[in-house]
Amino acid sequence: MSISPLVLRNVTKHFGTFTAVSDLSLDVPEGGIIGFLGPNGAGKSTSLRIALGVMQPDAGTVSLFGAKPGIATLKRVGFLPEERGLYKKMTARTSIEHFARLKGMTARDARARAIELLDTSGLGDDKNTRISKLSKGMAQKVQILSTLAHRPDFLILDEPFSGLDPVNQQILEDLVRAEHARGATILFSTHVMEHAERLCDRIVMMARGRKVFDGTLGDAYGALGHGARINVETGFDLAAALAPKGLAAHRMPDDGHGDAWRISLPKGVGAQDALRAAIEASAPIVGFAPEEARLRDVFVSLVGEADAAALDRSQHPEEVA
Structure with missing residues (x-):
């Protein structure tokens, strides 16, 4: 041993x-x-x-x-x-x-x-x-x-x-x-x-x-809630379309490509699953991007933005007065 x-x-x-x-x-x-x-x-x-x-x-x-x-x-x-x-x-x-x-x-x-x-x-x-x-x-x-x-x-x-x-x-x-x-x-x-x-x-x-x-x-x-970003033609309610499929969608700031929505993905559901659900709901999709999980995001979820800001200052000490 x-x-x-x-x-x-x-x-x-x-x-x-x-x-x-x-x-x-x-x-x-x-x-x-x-x-x-x-x-x-x-x-x-x-x-x-x-x-x-x-x-x-x-x-x-x-x-x-x-x-x-x-x-x-x-x-x-x-x-x-x-x-x-x-x-x-x-x-x-x-x-x-x-x-x-x-x-x-x-x-x-x-x-x-x-x-x-x-x-x-x-x-x-x-x-x-x-x-x-x-x-x-x-x-x-x-x-x-x-x-x-x-x-x-x-x-x-x-x-x-x-x-x-x-x-x-x-x-x-x-x-x-x-x-x-x-x-x-x-x-x-x-x-x-x-x-x-x-x-x-x-x-x-x-x-x-x-x-x-x-x-x-x-x-x-896995401990971090992940998601995907789907852009649809202006005026389409993606939240209402995906709700029957058990997916929550939230409006995001306008990025110039139709209406942007963030899809919160529960554990075991991938970004491609969200895209498939949107297609099945006849959403007029004009853009799609899965979110990539990052360790900094995990750190933020565990300790909050204050300690995450300390992490950022550690990486860029020359920016600290």
């Missing part, structure tokens, strides 16, 4: 009168990619530090590979902290070698692994360049590579996509997929829902120190 890489039980952490994490229980299953989602200040980084033994909880328990966090279990973990930090005078290659040696790799294996990672990530030509001479994005890639150099069983990445341009974000997503294919369990925190939508098989949402959702992407989308 496999042991979960990480189990938190009823973990709480206070800083003075402020509660950073409140009664958090979390079980990370072996072999998954789990997104730890929420705005800045939701308690994600504090939870990860508790998971690694960097901080002690005020209440609750932590189990890392079935034991308390310690030297033996931490060797099986690769951790990327939110606050990046490399030795400026080291080269890209020696930086990766250094962190690989700290995790128990031999000098020869660490050197070979560093060169392999730099070559496959597009930094091969810069392997002998000092960190101080690299761009911010390139230095961040080196730190990410240092995190996974020893082929850890469990990767914990705290805001790994922060500060990366779209090209390097894609490279990192590919690295995450490759590590997962190798067999690693991956837990990464982010306030950018799109990364989780593309990568994760399970998500945990946090708001104000509390867990507000824990489940699969399908579970998340």
Whole structure:
């Protein structure tokens, strides 16, 4: 029977009168990619530090590979902290070698692994360049590579996509997929829902120190009422036409293409079912678009617009005064 890489039980952490994490229980299953989602200040980084033994909880328990966090279990973990930090005078290659040696790799294996990672990530030509001479994005890639150099069983990445341009974000997503294919369990925190939508098989949402959702992407989308948008010729009452079929339709603002209606779809009913019902009701349809469920919409439905606004500010900090 496999042991979960990480189990938190009823973990709480206070800083003075402020509660950073409140009664958090979390079980990370072996072999998954789990997104730890929420705005800045939701308690994600504090939870990860508790998971690694960097901080002690005020209440609750932590189990890392079935034991308390310690030297033996931490060797099986690769951790990327939110606050990046490399030795400026080291080269890209020696930086990766250094962190690989700290995790128990031999000098020869660490050197070979560093060169392999730099070559496959597009930094091969810069392997002998000092960190101080690299761009911010390139230095961040080196730190990410240092995190996974020893082929850890469990990767914990705290805001790994922060500060990366779209090209390097894609490279990192590919690295995450490759590590997962190798067999690693991956837990990464982010306030950018799109990364989780593309990568994760399970998500945990946090708001104000509390867990507000824990489940699969399908579970998340299933918890959200979804719908479809149907435009009909002006004057046709789509609500009356669909009511006998058990579908609720609501008028939407005019978009210049006849009358726009939103169809609320109950669980188990798809957008195509709504379209078929409208056709059977002889609706003069001039436009149709199914709604795509998004994780942000799920977050809004769970915590409200105020916390969702905090999520948006996390994604665009430069817009905050």
